[in-house]
Amino acid sequence: MRKKMALGVILSVLTAVAAFAAEPSGALVEKAKAEGKVAFYANMTAIEPIIADFGKKYGVKAEYTRLSTTKFVATIMTEHAAGKLTADVLQAPVPVLEFLKEKGVIASYVSPAAAGYPKWANTDGKIQLFGIEYAALIYNKELVKPADVPKTYQDLTDPKWKGKIVMADPATHPTTISWLVGLKENVIKSDAEWMKFLKGLAANDPMFVASFGPTPAPIESGEKLIGISMPKYIVTKAPAPLDWAHVSQPMMGTPRGIAIAAKAPHPNAARLFVDYWLSRDAMTIMAAKVGEYVLTPGVYPPIAGIDKAKVIPIRELSDAEIKSWGKEFKKIFARP
Amino acid sequence: MKKQGAILSPTLIAIVGFLTVCPILMLALGSFSEGLGAFGTLTTAKYVSAYTDPEFAKIIINTVIFTLGSAFVATALALFLAYLNTRTNVPFKFLFQIISLVPMMVPHILFAVSWALLLNPTNGMLNIFLRQILGFDAISLNIYTLKGMILVEGLLDLPIAYLVIAPAMSSFDVSLEESSRVCGASNWRTLFRITLPVLRPAILAAATLVIVRSMASFAVPSVIGMPGRIYVLATHIYRVVATGYATDYGLAAAVGMSALVASITLIFVYRRLTKEGEKYVTVTSRGYRPSTIYLKGARYPLFGIVGILSFILIVLPVAVLFYTSLIPYSMAPSAKAFASMSWRHYLAVLNDPVSLLSLKNSLLLGVGGATLGMVLSFFVAYTIVKIRSKASGFLESLSFLSFSFPGIVVGIGFMWFFVQTPLYSTIWALLIGYIATYLPYGIRPLTSAFVQIHGNLEESSRVCGGGPLYTMRRIVLPLLVPGIVSGWILMATMFVRELSLSVVLSRPGTEVLAVQILRFAEDGLWGRLSALGILMIFISTTLVLTASLIGKRLTKI
Numbered sequence: 018m019r020k021k022m023a024l025g026v027i028l029s030v031l032t033a034v035a036a037f038a039a040e041p042s043g044a045l046v047e048k049a050k051a052e053g054k055v056a057f058y059a060n061m062t063a064i065e066p067i068i069a070d071f072g073k074k075y076g077v078k079a080e081y082t083r084l085s086t087t088k089f090v091a092t093i094m095t096e097h098a099a100g101k102l103t104a105d106v107l108q109a110p111v112p113v114l115e116f117l118k119e120k121g122v123i124a125s126y127v128s129p130a131a132a133g134y135p136k137w138a139n140t141d142g143k144i145q146l147f148g149i150e151y152a153a154l155i156y157n158k159e160l161v162k163p164a165d166v167p168k169t170y171q172d173l174t175d176p177k178w179k180g181k182i183v184m185a186d187p188a189t190h191p192t193t194i195s196w197l198v199g200l201k202e203n204v205i206k207s208d209a210e211w212m213k214f215l216k217g218l219a220a221n222d223p224m225f226v227a228s229f230g231p232t233p234a235p236i237e238s239g240e241k242l243i244g245i246s247m248p249k250y251i252v253t254k255a256p257a258p259l260d261w262a263h264v265s266q267p268m269m270g271t272p273r274g275i276a277i278a279a280k281a282p283h284p285n286a287a288r289l290f291v292d293y294w295l296s297r298d299a300m301t302i303m304a305a306k307v308g309e310y311v312l313t314p315g316v317y318p319p320i321a322g323i324d325k326a327k328v329i330p331i332r333e334l335s336d337a338e339i340k341s342w343g344k345e346f347k348k349i350f351a352r353p
Numbered sequence: 354m355k356k357q358g359a360i361l362s363p364t365l366i367a368i369v370g371f372l373t374v375c376p377i378l379m380l381a382l383g384s385f386s387e388g389l390g391a392f393g394t395l396t397t398a399k400y401v402s403a404y405t406d407p408e409f410a411k412i413i414i415n416t417v418i419f420t421l422g423s424a425f426v427a428t429a430l431a432l433f434l435a436y437l438n439t440r441t442n443v444p445f446k447f448l449f450q451i452i453s454l455v456p457m458m459v460p461h462i463l464f465a466v467s468w469a470l471l472l473n474p475t476n477g478m479l480n481i482f483l484r485q486i487l488g489f490d491a492i493s494l495n496i497y498t499l500k501g502m503i504l505v506e507g508l509l510d511l512p513i514a515y516l517v518i519a520p521a522m523s524s525f526d527v528s529l530e531e532s533s534r535v536c537g538a539s540n541w542r543t544l545f546r547i548t549l550p551v552l553r554p555a556i557l558a559a560a561t562l563v564i565v566r567s568m569a570s571f572a573v574p575s576v577i578g579m580p581g582r583i584y585v586l587a588t589h590i591y592r593v594v595a596t597g598y599a600t601d602y603g604l605a606a607a608v609g610m611s612a613l614v615a616s617i618t619l620i621f622v623y624r625r626l627t628k629e630g631e632k633y634v635t636v637t638s639r640g641y642r643p644s645t646i647y648l649k650g651a652r653y654p655l656f657g658i659v660g661i662l663s664f665i666l667i668v669l670p671v672a673v674l675f676y677t678s679l680i681p682y683s684m685a686p687s688a689k690a691f692a693s694m695s696w697r698h699y700l701a702v703l704n705d706p707v708s709l710l711s712l713k714n715s716l717l718l719g720v721g722g723a724t725l726g727m728v729l730s731f732f733v734a735y736t737i738v739k740i741r742s743k744a745s746g747f748l749e750s751l752s753f754l755s756f757s758f759p760g761i762v763v764g765i766g767f768m769w770f771f772v773q774t775p776l777y778s779t780i781w782a783l784l785i786g787y788i789a790t791y792l793p794y795g796i797r798p799l800t801s802a803f804v805q806i807h808g809n810l811e812e813s814s815r816v817c818g819g820g821p822l823y824t825m826r827r828i829v830l831p832l833l834v835p836g837i838v839s840g841w842i843l844m845a846t847m848f849v850r851e852l853s854l855s856v857v858l859s860r861p862g863t864e865v866l867a868v869q870i871l872r873f874a875e876d877g878l879w880g881r882l883s884a885l886g887i888l889m890i891f892i893s894t895t896l897v898l899t900a901s902l903i904g905k906r907l908t909k910i
Contacts, residue, residue: 056861062872062875062876063872063876065705065707080861080862081861082860082861083868083872085856085871085875086598087594087595087600087761088600088765088856088857089598090389090598090599090600091389091600091602091765091768092768092857094389094390095390095391095768095769095772096772098390098392099772099773099777101772101777103778110598112598113598113599116598116599180475186579186592188592188596189591189592189595189596190595190596191595191596191597191598194596224497224580225579225580225582226579226580227575227579227591227595228595228875229877230874230875230876230877231576231874231877232877233683233877234466234683234877234879235473235683237682237683237684238470238476238683238684238685239475239476239684239685240469240473240475240476241475250877253876253877253878254682254877254878256681256682256693257681257682257683336597336598336599339596339597339598340596340597343596352582
């Protein structure tokens with residue numbers, strides 16, 4: 018563990034040096050200006066500052082269409098089938114982009130701005146990973162004593178948390194399902210121990226909500242004390258009394274990706290936008306304002322301890338896997 | 354009469370059919386196709402997988418209890434409030450009228466969250482209050498139950514029921530009640546033997562509307578049902594859709610078809626129950642004016658009851674909403690909370706250009722859409738009531754098609770349809786989609802008012818040489834004003850906060866308020882969301898007041 022951490026730090030210092038990628042070429046900017054605008058479809062919210070900054074920098078207007086994850090594939094495929102896909106750039110959780118790639122909706126592009134990113138962030142020359150939708154144990158720091166804060170994920174099974182936990186429904190919420198499977202594959206040593214963790218968590222009778230969105234409110238208000246939620250809320254919901262449990266194990270999340278659409282109406286503006294999106298400037302805004310975990314070396318959200326934490330992307334689960342694990346978790350978490 | 358029907362029915366069936374059948378047809382295609390789109394190889398696999406789900410029986414039972422319960426709560430409350438407001442001299446009528454419409458103006462998700470803050474078992478404000486007042490630590494009312502869901506959904510749908518029942522109440526010929534009293538019946542007896550039976554079409558119409566609406570509603574089942582692990586049809590569909598990244602809306606549509614079948618069945622039952630239309634005619638050619646019942650001694654006690662009910666059920670949740678819009682994050686009321694109040698969320702909302710644009714678009718759609726929608730509703734309601742033929746029954750079912758489909762799915766149906774047309778991603782798609790989906794909001798209040806107008810009135814006008822349009826303008830329309838105002842209010846307030854279609858059809862430049870709402874909700878930003886909600890209440894109140902004032906003017910013509 019320690020060795021890995023040290024290696025990670027050395028690596029990130031090295032890559033940080035390389036990450037000062039060149040500005041986009043003047044020719045590309047001119048071509049993009051001639052195209053006039055770029056249509057950007059994303060599932061992320063609160064990214065208006067980045068959109069605005071792009072417009073200011075290059076004089077090219079970015080039009081931002083926000084699609085929720087449940088509507089993303091349906092919308093893109095509907096427009097694509099009707100020959101009306103107006104998107105130039107697509108941003109979504111990586112499994113969504115992988116699905117669209119199989120359907121031939123995604124173009125090849127490797128941005129020079131991604132030079133400093135880790136190797137695994139672009140393996141196919143099409144989808145560029147730039148961040149991780151990380152999850153953690155988020156708790157109310159006014160109501161939970163420092164001594165009680167979980168030191169490992171397994172601490173959540175302590176009976177003292179009974180009736181005090183909130184989480185997204187583990188039978189249906191893809192990110193939570195992936196996260197639980199990620200524990201099994203990356204964190205908890207044996208399957209028996211992992212099952213013990215699940216059963217212990219279920220025994221504490223967590224309150225289920227539809228997705229991550231409704232998880233922080235009950236923790237803030239003290240209706241619940243702790244939840245499986247996202248550290249980014251510590252930034253976006255400040256001054257709420259939220260903090261994350263600095264567990265000894267790595268943090269995990271579903272990777273977020275960005276790609277250019279195969280028949281982009283504004284191909285040059287699309288490239289310029291992706292280059293800008295991956296730049297240190299844009300990613301700094303994203304980390305600072307939206308609290309996101311980004312892959313740009315040395316850029317961290319303003320959350321104490323995140324720069325020391327190890328954050329790993331979860332292996333992509335296919336929809337069939339997500340559904341079958343969902344069924345499994347439904348049984349495990351069913352009330353007796 | 355006959356001639357009119359011959360032209361009117363087919364024309365309307367064509368228009369309404371086009372509006373509502375297209376998206377549903379797309380959904381039906383999608384539910385029978387392989388793959389994720391509307392078109393694919395034919396298969397019944399999606400139905401098999403939807404209806405062989407072992408949990409489905411439990412879901413149906415929950416849904417039935419939930420929808421019937423909500424309809425009962427909404428209709429009973431609406432009857433009580435509408436009666437006091439339109440027929441008695443209870444004081445501060447004006448206030449109660451607005452209060453009974455407030456739930457219509459708030460995005461449902463917010464109203465539900467407010468109730469969770471008031472009545473969650475851990476630290477719900479009402480629970481804490483009761484514990485401190487009564488000193489019982491054991492008190493813990495739990496909103497996360499089927500009862501809680503019914504209460505909140507019933508309250509949210511109260512305005513629908515109120516707006517269908519109130520116009521029928523106010524165009525009620527007093528001579529019927531007077532005869533009853535002359536014959537020695539008491540006020541109570543008159544109410545139960547005369548007033549309520551005559552109002553049967555309106556009461557049933559209101560209940561039908563609420564049942565169908567609550568079947569399609571998602572906010573309460575997700576905010577209050579999910580934490581209690583109580584699933585109904587809408588949340589079941591959500592779970593089908595949300596588990597996985599390549600969402601299969603065809604499968605969701607297959608599940609949604611059961612809601613459609615249930616709604617159509619309801620419409621037929623309703624028509625059977627109100628078949629003898631003539632029975633409910635109360636406005637004939639002889640002098641008609643609704644009378645006011647003087648409550649005498651009961652005036653203030655009743656006022657007290659209405660006041661307390663309104664306060665607990667409607668004012669309180671809105672107050673919580675207002676409170677949430679001022680505090681920096683979700684916290685229980687305390688000295689610290691009051692000290693940290695500010696207008697920051699309002700400033701954040703109002704300084705956002707997209708919010709301002711969506712405010713403008715939503716207003717435009719609310720006013721324009723409701724006006725257009727009412728014109729169409731007027732002709733449809735006329736046909737349904739006055740030309741009682743097979744065709745008009747068909748028309749009535751048609752008008753409910755999109756309305757009865759669960760919200761998360763119906764938007765996709767419209768998307769699949771509009772993408773085939775040049776209207777895709779324009780504001781017109783939203784306008785047409787809104788009108789098509791919420792047509793019953795316009796039609797219902799009108800039909801329950803239409804039913805009570807006797808054919809004599811129109812015939813007299815004709816005999817005296819008035820043409821059909823002249824008769825419509827001078828005789829029928831003025832008598833219908835309360836119904837028209839009701840329908841317009843329902844549609845306009847709905848369009849201002851519409852969510853299901855907007856999140857699918859809205860694009861850059863055509864953003865509407867709902868899109869903002871959803872964004873804030875998904876980021877858990879309840880403060881901003883509440884600020885937007887309060888602003889929406891202001892906008893909708895303005896619309897309601899304007900419509901009511903214009904209505905008052907018109908009845909005086």
